[in-house]
Structure formats: structure tokens, C-alpha cells
Amino acid sequence: MSAENWTDDEAIEAWLTYMEAFRGRTARTIECYRAALVRLKEFMEGKPLVHAEPDELEVFCGLWLHKKGVIARSRKPYISAVKGFYAWLQGKEQGVKGNAAKELMHPITGHPLPRTISLANAERLMWAPDMNTFIGIRDAAILSLLIGCGLRVSGLTHLNESDLQTMELECTVRLTIRVTEKGERERIMPVPREAEALLRVYLGHEELASIDRSFKGKGGRTDKVLFVTTKSPTLPAHEFIGEKRRLSRKGVRDLIQRHGIKAGIPASELHPHAMRHLFGTELLEEDTSMLAIQELMGHADPKSTAIYAQLAMRKKMKTVDRAAPMSKMKTPVSELLKRLPN
Template sequence: MAAEQRTNVQLIDAWLEWLQHSRGRSERTIEAYAMAMKKLREFMENRPLLEAEPAELELFCSLWLHKKGIVARSRVPYISAVKGFYKWAKASRLVSDIVHPKTGRPLPNMMSLANAEKLMWGPDLDTFIGIRDAAMLALMMGCGLRVSGLVGINESHLSNVQIEGQLRMVLKVTEKGKKDRLLPVPKEAEMLLRVYMAHEEMSEIDRDLPAPEGRQVDRVLFVSVRSTKLTADLHRGENRRLTRKAVNDMIKRYGKRLDIPANELHPHAMRHLYGTELTEGNVPTAAVQDLMGHDDIKSTSVYTHLAARKKFSAVDQHAPLAKMKTPVSELLKRLPPSS
């Protein structure tokens, strides 16, 4: 049977049979590899396994498996299965290249929308620090910023554009790879930023940055209010810039107080939420790629797999079981009322 005529299941069965009879692998190994390849078929969404690209397999072995609850150290058999299958496919002249996916590091969980909302209500808006923190949280959630991009913002990175007769704020951010990108700032984040920048305490803080001759003075946007290492005369300008550690500590401090799970209390958890919500809102993948600053669109495609809510909603509303009376209706009557 020609390779192009064989289904994914037939190819996997042929490989597993070869492992068992030609390589003498144990029944337990065969079962583990079969389970791993079943997950790979799920990830590929019925596309031919022989058409998988290395970036896709890296994605499967890292973030996708992580979202399925499989931690880094437990991904080893999955990676061994993927490597073994494509090595066999290469030897069988079914593919031209051998791929080598890696375990990677454990990735932070995506923050849930409910916990993101709780976190936004954490800061005390009657204080300067609270307004500053709320503005930072709003930018991370509303723009999908990496923490390096957040702390690197200066006032000159904010500008206004006319959109349908209204002035809207735009943010120029520099992050991974030192590449700039322009991001629309959501109205809620814009309002918090404007309140923060107009706060009376900001006028008392020296956050000016050295400017070349003839250039307008720029200013650090997110400032620290105190320093345990610097004297008052040195705690100014660039030294006023908030650090990445301070932002991480801030998120954990509010999150712990609000009983948000520790594995969601990370800037990247909010970035994953941003990408997933855009995808669930049917924003085209290319637009999500641009907004998130991904070099490779394969890095963006993971949010298609994470955005499960719309799939569940579609099935609940339109699949055959949703349009008929089933035994479940009677079973539900036997359940005790919820407290």
C-alpha cells in the first residue's frame, strides 16, 4: 500500500508491529507508544502525520501536552514515541527528514478569565501604588505583554491615533528579539494609564531619562516607589524603573490574597489568556500572530487548541444529542438539588 494511501492508524499500526516483532519491544512499551501516538493524532486533528512539520511536533511535545496536564518529566515517552515513529518513517522512505522534538521546560498555566477578573479587583485604587499595579495588570491582560516589554515602556512609547472620530491610545513595545510592534490599548487599560500618569504623586518623582541634544526628554512609565539599595539622590531616572522581579512579586502578592492558584500567578499566564481569548473571538490567526509578536505562526496556532470553549458551546447547542430528549433528562430529576 502506498504511503499516501495509508491512514494515520495504519501507519502507526505498521510501526508498532515493526517495533514488537523486529525490535523486540515489550508489550508495555508498545501500549505506551500507542497512547502517545493517539494523542498526536488528536493534536493533528486528522491531518496526515507524515505532513507534520518540526515546529508542530515541538508544539505537541511542549505546550499542547502541558495543557493536557502532562508535566515535563512525564513527556519523555511521548517524545520517544514521536522520535521513533519518524525515524522509522525516514528509514521506510516515507519522509525525507527526521524530527527531534524536546521536552522543554514546564510552562505556566493559562490564567482563567474568572481569576483574571478577581486579580483586576485586587489593587486598592485609592492609592498611587494600587493605580500603578492595576494599570500594569490591565496592560498585561489587555495587550498580551511579556513582562520584559511591560517594564521597558517609556512615556514616548504611548501615542494617540484617530479611530472612527475618536482618539485611541497605541503602545509601541519592544520585547523578544528587540523587535518593535504597535498594539492597540483597550479602553479599560487606557483609562487606568491616564489616571496613573496624571496622579499627583507622579509629578513628585524624578523619572527623566537622558536625552540626546535636540530631543525631548523621555520618562520611565512604571516606577518603583522605594529602594532598599539606593539612596534618595540615586533613586531617579532609569533607576526608578520597576524590575521584572517586582512585577512577578506583585502578581503573586495579590493572587495569594485572592486564593488564585499559584501556577496561574505569572505574567505569561495572562499572555496565554490574551492569545486564547482572541482566538475564541474568531480573530484570524495571522492577526493574533501580529498582536502577540510571534515570529512563526506555528507558535500562534497553539491557541486554536487551547480555545476549547467555543467547541464545547457548538457541540452543546448543535450536536444531535442537544436536539432530542435523552435518558439524561430523567436522570437529572434524581439528582439532589444543588446547595
Template sequence: MTELITKFMEWKQFNKGVSKRTVEAYTAALERFAQFLDGRDLRTATSDEIEMFGGIWLHKQGVGAIARRPYVAALREFYKWLAAGGAIKQNPAAGLSYPKAGRKLPSMMTLANAEKLMWAPDFSTFSGVRDAAILSLLVGCGLRREGVSSLNESNLVQTEFKGDRRYILRVIEKGEKERTMPVPREVDMVLRLYLEHDELQAIDRTLENGDKVLFVSLNNMTVPPHEYFGENRRLAPKAIWEIVKKHGKAAGIPDDQLHPHALRHLFGTELLEDDVDIRIRQELMGHADPRSTEIYTHLAMRKKMAEADRANPLAKIRTPVGDLISKLRRPS
């Protein structure tokens, strides 16, 4: 059964482009279903057995309605694949429905607390500059923690905007899909402080293809010292969450707002509050289906850059970099 599940997940990954996290979640769900069947061939499962597993059995195991949805999705896709390939005559999961649960409103960090968060890192230390750059991307660009973790230097592309050097960011997040977005001025400046830091220059973060990991870990005790370079220096998504919690707690921000997604919700809400065009909002948030072969026109990128500068949360609160920008904008 392990081989059958592996073949299915390889098909999903290489034909449907699902993310690594989806592969892991589906594999775990199907392996748990195989245990439920007590070693029987998955191809012999009945509709009743699938319904029982996806409903009352998982419920009794303490799996809530929302947490059961990936199990249901895995079963539906798996048996649809088996039926399409002729491995089974009928799809026993065709009528399996998703568990219903009340819609939970996402927690969102307030602008006031985002301001406190941005002042929390210590800019006199390398770790503080690194953390500030990460927090800036979460607040000012609305990135997911996985997107921040996966960034390499090649994801930052130099361009010119109103006479200044500016970054454009190529982001790879949900479903391994790539999108391109402008980097707001405040985020741009913190990224440059980080990239030009002397301590970063001394770290070997070069990958096999010559690219460089963008955000580095500083005290990963699970990696032997002689292997602590290249990909092994990459900061994990979980560590990014820890950075949010660490500085958020120090700033006195409530626990329910100390999650990277709370910062993403703030970003999306502020774009809406400032009446940013819905098409540009979808592109900035990464909600629209991206076209991998499409190259944004210079005019479209200029429009998005201006909107991101104007409406992102960091432009509305006082930050260390914001103060510097204000001084630079004053006439001499």
C-alpha cells in the same frame, strides 16, 4: 575559552539580534560545558563528549529535559559558528538532538479570576494605580513581563480613534524585536490615570536620552538613595511577577494561575474564542515575524484597535475602569 565564548555571543547579539536573556543563557551553558571538559579547549570536544554532556551528565545534575534545551541550542549554534568560521574542520554537534519531553499545557487564568485580580489594587494609592496599570497591560494586551518592564513613555504613541484620544503601544519583547499594537480602551484609561498621578510627577525617571521610564519601583533597597533615579527607578520583570502574586493571593486566586504568562494565555485564548482573524491575532500576540521598516496603515490600525477593544479580556469582565466607561457611554 572565556574570550572565545564572548566572541561568539557578540556575533549572536549583533548579527542575529538575540535577546539579552538568550545571551546570558547561552553563555552560562557554554561555560558549564567548559567546566565539564575540565579546562580543555572547546574546539577539541568530540561528538561523544557533547552528547554525554547534553544528555546523561546534565540529567544527573538534576537538569530536566525541557531545561536542557537551551544547553543543546547553545552547543549546536556555537559549533556551527566555529565550523563556518574555519576554527574546526567538522561540526561535532551537528547530530545533537533536543531532549524529548511531553508537551505541557500552559496554565491560564480564568475570566472570573481576572475580574477578581483587576479589583484587587487600591486605586486610592499611587502604588495601587501603578499596579492596576501593569495588570491591565498583562490582561488587556497580553504583554510579557519583560515587555512591560522595558516600556518607556516614548513607547506610548497618541492617536485618534472614533473621536477619542487613544494610545498605540510600541512593544519590544522577545529577541529585541519591535511590534506595534493598539491599547484597548480599559487599559488606555488606567494608563492615563497612572501617567497623570501627582506622585509620579515627583519622581525623577528621566533617562540620558530624555525619555522617561514608564513603570517605577517604589522601594528598591539595593540602590543607594542618591542613585535612585532614571534607569535605576525602572521596575524589574521579577517585581511585575510579584505584583501579580501579591494581588492574586489577596483575591484568593490559585497559585498556578499567578504568573504573568497565565494572563497572556488568557488574552490569546479570548482572541481565539471571539473569532478574531488569525493574522490580527498573530500581530496582537507578537507571534508573527515583525518587519521593522513596515509602518502600519491607518486602516489596519483602526481594525486592530476595534478588535482589541471588542475581544480583550477586560472588555468582558467588570472592572473599576469598565464601570466608568459604561457610565460615559450612557446617553444623557
């Protein structure tokens, strides 16, 4: 059946199925696409999506979304969904003539620097959990991986016990983790010694030993959820096992907020990506190559890594203090500066 004869919902679901099965889009991306096309249906007010005109799509992606409170940067996923959907409709199998979204342009926006947590506040956050409790030890282990490995929150919550691996480096056994994040891409991350110690304390805790967190993993092999939640308001105890014990992304964000507020850290620094940005920034401050940072952070696009060059201000400041022309000149304030503390 030609796409011309589909209902809007049939066309949308067929495209989403294609994007997931053949283009490898994640479940989260699929839901974003679905939400964008549902709003397009709202805008079209009953007119079939396959019959949309270019000027209608232009108004939807611009003025209409703007009036709905969607800022320019946030309109980009909508435009990507619309462009992808209409390009697919034009394909041989769908048989729709012309691509109504072909000329759509993404809005031109600046590149704001990501918000990062300061090194001092990251240290305060690490001290916030109560290490006399199982929850405190779990939270400290989680924070140590976010700060020490720069993990995305999705990568952290997907971790299983089988993702912890040891290897011998220079006659020393070190811990690594296999991380699966965006687009199901895998990478092996070295674990800092402090994070490894906290993980081992967590894994050896008697309360964790009493929790059934086993499930059938890849290839039917038994695996165990790494980071667990300790309560469920809806599930009976006999069902609160295995995958249902997995700590959610919201659970991670909540614990960051809880400990951060207690430590007096600004709310703008209390999100998982602020720790990821700290990780990338500190690597660059220590003259780590951009290629190595890209690999450690799991960036598919080098442009994502380049942003840390703008955040590595400590190194830039030292360079300016040492090598810029003013540092080599005698000025009216030179003698005054000598008397100031470093």
C-alpha cells in the same frame, strides 16, 4: 589566531560576541548560552572545548544533564548553545576542522498546554490593588496592560512615556502603545478603554509627578520611564532617578503574587504569562483570525499562536453542543438534560 589556540573562555566570549553583534541575540539569550557552555566546561573537566568529541557532547546533552536534574524540555537551550557554538567554530575564520555537534538531536517532547489564568480570577486580580494609594493605581495599570494587551513582562517593563501614542479612529481618539519585546521587534498595540483610563489616572497622580524618571532615550531625546519602583534599599535619593527608577521584571512578578495571594487565586495562575495566555485564548474564543492573533501577540512563529486553538475550549464546547451528532439525537438522557440548568 586560530580557535585551536584559544582558551575555553576566549572561545566562548568570541562566539557570544558574534551572536550578539551579528545574529541579534538578546542579552538574556546570551546569558543562557554562556551558562550552558560553562556547564559544558564543567563536564569536560579541563579538556579544551575545541577538542570535544561527538560522543562526549552526546553524553553531556543527554545523560549528564539528566543526572543533574535538567529535564528533557529544559535541555533544548543547552543543545542549541552547543550546536551553535561548534557550527561557528567550524567557520572559515575560526579554522576548526569538523563539527563535533553536527549530529546532536533535540529531545522529543510533548507540547504541554500553557497555564492560563481564568477570566473570573483575572477579574478578581484587577480588583485586588488598593486604588486609594499610588502603588495600587500603578499596579492596577500594570495588570490592565498584561491582561488587556497580552504583553510579555519584558515588553511591559521596557515601556517609556514616549511609547504611548494616540490616534483618531472613527472620530474617536484612542491610545496605543509601541511595544518592544523579543529580538527587539516592535509592534503597535491598541489599548482597551479600561486600561487607558487606569493609565491616565496613574500618569496624572501627584506622587508620580514628584518622581524624577527622565533619561536620555533614542537619538539623545529626553524620555521618561513609564512604570516606576518607589524604593531602593541601596541607592541614595539623589541617585534614585531616571532608569534606576524603572520597575524590574521581578518587581512585576512580585506584585502579581502579592495581589493574587490576597485575592485567593491559585499560585499556578499567578505569573505574567498566564495573563498573556488568557489574552490569546479570549481572542480566539471571539473568532479572531490566527493571523490577527499572531500580530497582536508579537509571535514570530505561527506555531506559537496555534497553541491557543487548544485553549479556546468555550468556543469548542458551544460548537459541540450545537452541531455534534449527539445534539441532534434523542437519547435516554435527553429529557433529563432539558430539566438541568444551563
